[in-house]
Amino acid sequence: xxxxxxxxxxxxxxxxxxxxxxxxxxxxxxxxxxxxxxxxxxxxxxxxxxxxxxxxxxxxxxxxxxxxxxxxxxxxxxxxxxxxxxxxxxxxxxxxxxxxxxxxxxxxxxxxxxxxxxxxxxxxxxxxxxxxxxxxxxxxxxxxxxxxxxxxxxxxxxxxxxxxxxxxxxxxxxxxxxxxxxxxxxxxxxxxxxxxxxxxxxxxxxxxxxxxxxxxxxxxxxxxxxxxxxxxxxxxxxxxxxxxxxxxxxxxxxx
Numbered sequence: 001x002x003x004x005x006x007x008x009x010x011x012x013x014x015x016x017x018x019x020x021x022x023x024x025x026x027x028x029x030x031x032x033x034x035x036x037x038x039x040x041x042x043x044x045x046x047x048x049x050x051x052x053x054x055x056x057x058x059x060x061x062x063x064x065x066x067x068x069x070x071x072x073x074x075x076x077x078x079x080x081x082x083x084x085x086x087x088x089x090x091x092x093x094x095x096x097x098x099x100x101x102x103x104x105x106x107x108x109x110x111x112x113x114x115x116x117x118x119x120x121x122x123x124x125x126x127x128x129x130x131x132x133x134x135x136x137x138x139x140x141x142x143x144x145x146x147x148x149x150x151x152x153x154x155x156x157x158x159x160x161x162x163x164x165x166x167x168x169x170x171x172x173x174x175x176x177x178x179x180x181x182x183x184x185x186x187x188x189x190x191x192x193x194x195x196x197x198x199x200x201x202x203x204x205x206x207x208x209x210x211x212x213x214x215x216x217x218x219x220x221x222x223x224x225x226x227x228x229x230x231x232x233x234x235x236x237x238x239x240x241x242x243x244x245x246x247x248x249x250x251x252x253x254x255x
Contacts, residue, residue, distance in 0.1 A: 003032070010042055015040075020057070073074055097141060102222065104137040108180045109219030112212070121212040124154070124203035131202055135172055138206070148207040151179040155200030156188040168202040180205075 007028060014024045021037055058157045095103070111130070113122035125131050138144065153165050161182040170178050206212075221227060 003036070007032075011037065011040055012044055015030045015044045016047065018050045018053060020054070020229075031129060039188050044152060078110050101141045101218070102139050104134070104141055104221035105215045105222065107134050107137070108212075108215040109223075112215065115209065115213055115216055119209050119212070121206040121208055121215070122203060124152075124201050126199065126201045128199070131168075131204070132171060135204065138211075142211055144206075145208075148179055150205035150207075152203040152205065153179070153182040153200050154203060156194055156198075157184050157186070157190075158188070159200060160197075167199055172202065172204065174204075 002249060007030065011024055011028060011032070014027060015037075019027070021034055024037065025032055107130070108121075108123060111123055111134075112127055113120075123131075123134055126132075149172075151165075151168060151170060151172060153161060155161060155164055161184070165179055167172075167181065169179065
């Protein structure tokens with residue numbers, strides 16, 4: 001295809017000004033093949049700073065591509081989490097008081113203060129849902145005296161302690177007058193908090209060593225070889241029962 005001389009000259013002038021192939025094609029409004037442009041520009045001298053511009057454009061395009069990929073991955077993850085949530089909703093209905101106590105013991109074994117180093121129930125987390133779950137299980141599995149609760153906020157130096165204490169008080173339903181003074185990590189002085197949603201670590205104190213011992217040693221007992229073996233046998237037995245249930249069509253043939 002033969003191109004008008006004026007288009008060739010205009011394209012060459014734009015190239016001298018440091019325009020990219022994409023910018024030139026967009027400005028001229030013609031579907032000019034890249035190979036044709038390369039032939040036109042073979043003796044065109046590019047301006048100073050052109051390759052710096054290309055580097056900036058490449059970084060910008062890479063950033064856009066990365067954001068698009070992240071958006072796609074977030075969407076896939078949200079769909080997967082929704083599917084898993086719907087798949088396991090039925091499990092909640094099977095939790096009774098005994099199962100709840102086992103859950104509570106395992107939580108305490110992971111995140112609770114252990115006897116004899118601490119002779120009171122103490123559980124801490126920065127995860128609000130973890131705190132909510134622990135308190136809900138504790139209040140429903142044991143007869144609790146609310147007056148024995150104490151709350152402690154552990155946070156960074158630049159955080160608003162009053163605001164955070166109000167937040168944890170509402171979530172835990174432990175009154176502010178049952179809170180100890182906030183404990184500020186001095187190592188964070190001069191270092192701004194990067195995570196905007198970070199609300200510090202909330203530590204629950206409950207003055208009852210009997211409950212502490214029960215949860216601690218129940219959790220430890222569950223990890224012993226005997227109870228684990230019993231659990232495995234129970235799970236295997238459940239699978240056998242599920243697998244051995246005859247189909248309705250099979251029962252009808254027998255009859």
